Amino acid sequence: xxxxxLRTVCLAFPEVxxxxxxxxxxxxxxxxxMFVMVWDSGHHDLAFAHLWCAAPPGAQEELxxxxxxxxxxxxxxxxxxxxxxxxxxxxxxxxxxxxxxxxYRTVAPATLVRRLDLS
Numbered sequence: 001x002x003x004x005x006l007r008t009v010c011l012a013f014p015e016v017x018x019x020x021x022x023x024x025x026x027x028x029x030x031x032x033x034m035f036v037m038v039w040d041s042g043h044h045d046l047a048f049a050h051l052w053c054a055a056p057p058g059a060q061e062e063l064x065x066x067x068x069x070x071x072x073x074x075x076x077x078x079x080x081x082x083x084x085x086x087x088x089x090x091x092x093x094x095x096x097x098x099x100x101x102x103x104y105r106t107v108a109p110a111t112l113v114r115r116l117d118l119s
Contacts, residue, residue: 002093003040006051009097010036013104014115029112035103038087049087051096052077053103059083 003025010016010027017031026037038051052074055063060083063071070091074084085091085099105113 002087003038005093006036006038006096006100009093009100010104013101013108014112014119016104029104029108033107035107036100050074051085051087052082053085053099054106055081055083055099056102056106057081059102 007018007025011018013029015030017028018025019028019031020026021034021037024037024039026034028034034054036051036053038049040049050072060071060073060078060081063083064073070086070089072084072086074082078084083099083103085096087096101116104116108116
């Protein structure tokens with residue numbers, strides 16, 4: 001798991017901050033709305049490095065169905081459409097960056113999404 005790489009991806013979006021949430025690194029839009037959190041050694045019954053991210057409607061179901069070896073419905077937030085992503089199996093970092101951007105777009109206000117589109 002490459003926390004530095006994930007940090008670089010998440011902090012590149014407009015008005016993003018990082019802080020611990022539930023004892024693990026998490027990224028927030030305007031220090032309020034979380035869009036990604038990561039566990040480097042697992043969480044509860046999930047004993048592997050992974051992240052949870054906000055996802056657009058329908059994305060969780062589609063990705064879990066297409067790649068159940070890489071994606072999962074995370075506990076606590078899965079019912080809200082969040083996506084779990086395994087990071088212990090040589091993840092595709094371009095794909096991780098896209099998922100993080102989708103997560104950002106899912107929770108960010110329209111003004112920040114427009115800023116992202118202009119950059």
